[in-house]
Amino acid sequence: MMGSAMTGRLALASAGVGLLAVVSLFVGVGDVTLASLSGDAGDSGQAAQILLISRIPRTLALILAGAAMAVAGLILQMLARNKFVEPSTAGTAESAVLGMLAVTLLAPDTPVIGRMLTASLFALGGTALFLAILRRMPLRSPLVVPLVGIMLGAVITAGTEFVAYRYDLMQSVRNWETGDFSGVLRGRYELLWISAALTGVAYVAADRFTVAGLGEDFTTNLGLNHRRVVSLGLVIVSLVTAAVIATCGMIPFLGLIVPNVISLMWGDNMRRSLPWVALLGAGLVLACDIVGRLVIHPYEIPIGTMMGMVGSGIFLYLLLRKNGHAS
């Protein structure tokens, strides 16, 4: 169903993201320029080192995390059938942080993949609880749904902080809660390739998620097992969220605003919108990170803060605009 005009535009958007990625390679404290890369031996060696060890991993991490988080938000919106849901308004992210805390406390020597899997199990539990609560709510006005998710998240956070406070781990918790890519180095971001793979799975299963977005009755009528589609979605969302939190911390709003913007432009047929969501997610994260690296140079504003500011602006716009024309 993808027209050639659409393909052309996608190519254009990909080129835009590619351009941002190139910019991201050359922005930062260490001096990496084309001149320094091709300059005399010592200089170019150092610049190449920075590029290989820090800049390329960071740029890749930004792209992978941005695309995957945005897609995770899209999936969650389909499953909850609500446009205001994303991993941080559904208890997913908060549960994942609790999971990270639990594994840090109970088994501090667990390798990073084990931490991530534990966090994703917690995330799975929290999100499933959220969806179970939604099912029990007879009247669900669209705006109440995220409120419930936020309350659930606040409860989980209260638990996390209670434990973290007792064991003096508050600063770690803050690090998981606020996304930051400045610590991303070669060897420390590879988990995110899992999210990339999951995004691929989501694309393959895109039609199922779109059908699930039509509701349980429609799904059953079309011969799909609703429960199984929801489970698949939950697993993808939890693993992606956990991988991102374990690598660089939570990126708020991303999963909320990107799918909403794309939905306004291209609708909710996931087969069509998913590539756009992934691209815009990657692009937005890249752009925010680049700006965060530049504004208070030589310091950095972490992506979590940047996204919090940019995202809340965009979200407010969407919220007020949408409400204005819906009611």
Add this chain to the structure above:
Amino acid sequence: MPRDLRSPGGAAGRAASPVLLLATLSVLTVASVVLFLTVNARGNWGFILGFRGTKVAAMALVGYAVAVSTVLFQTITNNRILTPSIMGFDVLYRLIQTVLVFQLGSAAVAGIDPRLRFGVEVGAMVAFSWLLYRWLFSGGVRGLHLLMLVGIVFGVLFRSLSGFLQRIIDPNEFLVVQDRMFASFNRVDAHLLAVSAVVILAVSVVIWRRMKVFDVLALGREAAINLGVDHRRAVTLVLVLVSVLVSVSTALVGPVTFLGLLVANFAYTLVRTHEHRVILPVAVLLGILTLTGGQLILERVMGFNSALGIVIEFLGGIAFLFILVRRSAR
């Protein structure tokens, strides 16, 4: 703890009149306060009573403010799982603390006159909510749910700002900020108690005179308008009152998020009427009882001594989840 109360209180709520329920709760509350003041008190009585008295007074004020604000907030939103603090009050308070320590350093912050600081905190929180309501309501009829979501969005914004500041702050300073992030009844300033009491009293006068309007508001927007209540005005007034109550309580002891949910929902189960005239006092008594009783148990029996606020938050959160999963949320 209210849990111990369940069987006698529940029976009283169903079988006997609200008067009996209120009487029972009052007796329990008074008993808990007296116990709190006297248990394990050794040494100089004057000093101990003064110290514990300040604490009890703070708990009474906070219990009152939190219970009333939560019940009213739930009345106007027609939703029993929301608390006013999700509208960004807690995070704003935390942001203010972080900014103060970040800008001035913890030593200078400790030196600020508590009354000035209290004034700044309450002023900032009330101003924030007032601007929010004005901005949203000036654009025609906007839903309350929308208002809450917008509040939450600001909450995320504040949280990411304070998260950023906490990251670049000196780790020792961070500990100071961190301590202020949680409710504590240990560092309450006696001067502030009087100020808070006066503000809360003033708000209460407005509230107690409008009891019947709240009963109508609880029926929902359409029904209230049909019955001739100026819904928008009434709701705005409640929101402003609620924000004053929450701000005062937060500035006094720190953020208390889930206590309100706990006592409001427990009050609804005890009281089988929709009348605020009964619900509000029951919720208030439960609030004070939970705080003093809980504190008594945690402090004297279990030997916890720091950040009791967190424990109450945690227990309140668990109770909330329980409510949510057991009863289908409205």
Add this chain to the structure above:
Amino acid sequence: MIEVRNTSKSYGRTIVVDDVSITLPAGGVISLIGPNGAGKSTLLSIISRLLPMTAGTVTVDGMDVTTTPGDVLARRLSILRQDNQILARLTVRDLIAFGRYPHSKGRLTVEDRGHIERVIDYLDLGAVAHRFLDELSGGQRQRAFIAMVLCQDTEYILLDEPLNNLDVKHAVAMMALFRRTADAFGKTVILVLHDINFASCYSDRIVAMRDGRIAYEGPPEAIITTDVIRDVYGVEAAIHEIDGQRIALYFR
């Protein structure tokens, strides 16, 4: 053939479908009528496995609906419920295309596309096919939903109050389309209808429900009578035969 055997559904102590047994033969248009709350939607949902039953069995061409895999049934039977709220922003054509999902699992073949275009054409949706569902009128949306179900191209087509929101012209066209679907393509169309005259003019059989039970069943001549209508609805109706069709007049 759909066989419903001793099927009941209760919520707590209220029984809403009470030990219903009925055999619906393949082919033709069957209308389900009855007062509000009679249990029509519930029965339809049970037959189409959207709602689990409390007791009994339902088989479609010998396949038990509770045990047959969902995708097998989805190629045999399709259902549209009474009220459908879709919040997703899908275009009409996308929605209809999803009707082909049980057959093609999302990879549309040339044949699938043929089906889609034909259905769009039949239901007069060509002018709005590219629009999003939330940009349609109530009747247009209802036709889009019906189009999706018809696009599923199943042996049995179950529709709960398909004429909701439709104007006179489109209601007549819709009923004619159901008739044609049954006559020319040999399908079985089972409809819940509130307009008993539509039921009278277009059905081969009418099933009347009341209080969770099947009160009457038979061809229109047997059901559209003063006595049956009085018994089922508690309404006095005069029956007139006009151009060979039985019309109930109950407006006064």
